[in-house]
Structure formats: structure tokens, C-alpha cells
Amino acid sequence: MINFFEPKLRFNKLTSENKKDRFNPDSKPVYPIDYDLPFDYKCSKCDYKVSIKNTDLEKHSKELRSNLNEKDKELIENFILKNKLEKYSFLDFYCPECSKPIRILFESWNSGLIGKEYELKGVIEIEK
Numbered sequence: 001m002i003n004f005f006e007p008k009l010r011f012n013k014l015t016s017e018n019k020k021d022r023f024n025p026d027s028k029p030v031y032p033i034d035y036d037l038p039f040d041y042k043c044s045k046c047d048y049k050v051s052i053k054n055t056d057l058e059k060h061s062k063e064l065r066s067n068l069n070e071k072d073k074e075l076i077e078n079f080i081l082k083n084k085l086e087k088y089s090f091l092d093f094y095c096p097e098c099s100k101p102i103r104i105l106f107e108s109w110n111s112g113l114i115g116k117e118y119e120l121k122g123v124i125e126i127e128k
């Protein structure tokens with residue numbers, strides 16, 4: 001079974017009603033920046049926290065290389081096509097504690113003042 005989560009359900013998010021779901025790779029909060037890097041992803045199965053750094057996102061921005069085995073990659077790719085999520089960049093990995101396959105979806109773009117900006121779009125997890 002595949003689960004899709006909104007970013008706020010899986011990440012440590014700074015609270016502010018006026019901010020959007022964005023974060024800055026320099027870890028300096030700038031309005032409307034909402035996430036500091038590194039940020040922690042919390043596994044829904046075992047609660048293990050994985051720290052994600054800006055270099056992780058930069059490395060996988062606009063890249064199609066997966067860190068998952070072929071079977072897990074195919075399951076997620078089919079889900080992405082079915083739900084029209086293929087336009088997003090991704091970072092995928094296995095939880096170091098319980099080995100759950102996870103894919104973080106995000107968008108990235110160049111920003112004139114602060115370099116590169118990222119916006120989280122969702123998290124896909126495979127239940128085994």
C-alpha cells in the first residue's frame with residue numbers, strides 16, 4: 001500500500017499562520033520561508049528522524065536518479081503517474097531504522113537574492 005502525506009504531517013515545521021510551506025537552503029528564515037535546513041523527516045512507522053540538508057535537495061533537484069530498488073521505484077513511479085505528480089523533483093531513500101521506502105517530492109527554482117528556493121509538495125511512503 002502507498003501513502004501520500006502533505007508536508008506538514010511528516011516534517012518539523014516552524015509555526016506561523018502567515019508563512020507558506022517553503023524553506024531556504026541557507027537555514028536563515030526569510031519571510032515567507034517556513035522551514036529551516038537541515039530539517040527532519042519523521043518516519044511514520046518507527047518515528048526515526050532523518051535529517052535532510054540543502055545539499056541533499058540540490059543534488060536531486062531536476063534529477064531522475066532513484067536510491068530505491070527497482071520494485072519499490074516502480075511502485076512509486078506508477079503512483080506518481082496515476083496522480084499526475086511527475087513534474088516534481090524528488091529525494092528518495094529507505095528509513096535507516098525500519099527500511100521503509102520513502103520519497104520526498106519538492107519543487108526548486110533560482111531566487112535572485114537568496115540563491116535557490118525549495119517548496120515541499122508531499123511525501124510518498126510504501127507500507128510493507
